[in-house]
Amino acid sequence: MFALLFLVFSCAFISYCWVSSVLSLLIASLVSLFLLNQVFSGSYNLLFSTSTLSLLMVLLSVLLCFLSVISTPSVKSPMYITWIVLLGFILVLTFTMGNVLLFYIFFEIALIPTLLLIIGWGYQPERLQAGTYMMLYTVTASLPLLVMILWRCISSGTYSLFILNNVNFSFFYPVMVMVVFGAFLVKLPMYTVHLWLPKAHVEAPLAGSMILAGILLKLGGFGITRMALCFSLSACTSWSFFLVSLSIWGALLATLMCIRQTDMKALVAYSSVGHMGIVAAGYILDRCWGYLSATVTMVAHGMSSSALFCLTYFTYEKIHSRSLAYSSGMLVAFPALALLWFLFTIINMAAPGTLNLLGELFIVPCLYSVSSPLVVIMGFMVFLSAVYNMYLYTSICHGQFSSSVSSSSPLRNFEKVSLVAHLLVLMFIFKGCLFLFLVSLEL
DSSP states (O other): OHHHHHHHHHHHHHOOOHHHHHHHHHHHHHHHHHHHTOTTOOEEOSSBEEOHHHHHHHHHHHHHHHHHHHTOTTOOOHHHHHHHHHHHHHHHHHHHBOBHHHHHHHHHHTHHHHHHHHHHHOSSTTHHHHHHHHHHHHHHHHHHHHHHHHHHHHHHTOOBHHHHTTSOOOOOOTTHHHHHHHHHHHHTTOTTSOTHHHHHHHHSOHHHHHHIIIIITHHHHHHHHHHHHHHTOTTOHHHHHHHHHHHHHHHHHHHHHHHTOOBHHHHHHHHHHHHHHHHHHHHHHTOHHHHHHHHHHHHHHHHHHHHHHHHHHHHHHHHSOOBGGGOTTHHHHOHHHHHHHHHHHHHHTTOTTSHHHHHHHHHHHHHHHHOHHHHHHHHHHHHHHHHHHHHHHHHHHSSSOOHHHHTOOOOOHHHHHHHHHHHHHGGGGGGTHHHHHHHHHHO
16 A cells, blocks of 8 residues: 555656646545554554554645645646655655664655755745754754664664564663654754744745644654654653653743744744644653643644645735734635634634644643643643734734735635645544544554
8 A cells, every 4th residue: 555655656756747746646645544544553564664643644744745736836846846745755754664764864854855945935035044944953953863773773683663662772871862852852843942943934935834834843753752662761751851841831932932923924833833842742751641642733733733824825925924914904805714714723722622622631631640830831831822823813804904905816716725625634533533543552
C-alpha cells in the first residue's frame, strides 16, 4: 500500500500539469485515509515502521499538500508544485521510517523544500532573513542529536527503532534529555527557541505557511515519541519536569504575545507556539492522558491553524493588508467569509464540541499528577486563548465598515472548497475511538 502511495507522489512529481498534480494528491489523500482505517495494525521491517500515529501524520501531510495546491490556483509554476510535492514525499518517508539514522536524515531534508518555498515565493525582502533564522535554529539544535543517535546505534549494534526500543541504554546521563529532546523542541517550537517561527510564517507564501503550521511543527512532537523509545527517556523525571514547566509557562507567554499583535498572520503564528506547548508537555510526560492530549492537539491544530492561514491570505487578497486596523467590517461586506472566520476562531479557542477542547482537557490530569500549579497556569492560558481569538474575530469582522473592503471581490469557489475541506477533517471528533486505539498501540 505504501508502494502505491509513493507511486502517486512520483506521478505528481514528474507531471508539470497543475490539474494532474491536484488529482494525484487527491488520490494519495484517499489512499492514506484507507491506510489510517487499519487502526489495529502496525508493521516493522529493516526500513519502515508504521503505527496509528505515523499513519495519522501521513494523512495530514498528504492532505495539507493537496489543500495548499488547491488554495493557490493562481500560482501554477512547475517548480512551485514540484517543491510542494517533494516536501510531502519527504514527510511521508520521515513519518514511516523505522531506521533511526534515516529518520534523522529525512527530518533535516524536509527543511530544504520549505526554505526554497520561503525564499522563492515569499512576499518581502526579509524572507532571506526568515530562512536564515529557520535554518540556524533547527540545524544547530539537531547536530548534537546526530552525535547521540550515532553513539546509541553503534553501542547497540543496530539502527532499527524496534530493536533499540528493546535494548537497554547503559550510558545514560540526565543532561542527555536536553540534547535528545532539544532538536524537536526547537522544531515544535517551544517558547524561548521560537523566534524563527513568526518570521518564517510572515514571510512564507500560503502553501509554506499551511504546511509549516499544519505538519512540519508536528515533526517535533513525533520526534519526541521516537527518541523516547530509542533512548528509554521515560524515567527522567527531574529534567522532564523542567521541560514540561517551561513548555506550559511558554504557552502562557505566547498567548499574551498574541494579544499584542496587529498583524493577523503574526497572531496566528504566535498562537501555534501556545498550542505546541501542550504537545510538548503531553509527550514528554509520557503518560496515557498526556499522550492522548498531545496527539489530539496535533491533529486539531494542524487543520485549524492551516485554515486560519488560508483565511488570512484570502482576506489579504481582498483588502491588500494584513493589519487588523484596516480589516474591520468584513461581516457586512463578506458574510460567508465572516462566518468561516467565526467557525475557525471558536475552533482555535477550544470551544465545546471541538477536538481542541479534548486536547486541552486531557492534559489536565497529567499536569495535576505532576504539579497542581501547572493546572492553574494552564487555566490562564485557556482563558487568554479565548481572549485573543475573540480579539482577532471582532477586529476583522465587526466595527466600522472599512473603505478598503468595499472594492473587493466576493469569496471564490476554490476558497470555499479549501476552507470546508479543513472543517471536514476536524470531524475526527466523531471518530474518537481512533485516538484510544492509538494510545493502546503506542504505549
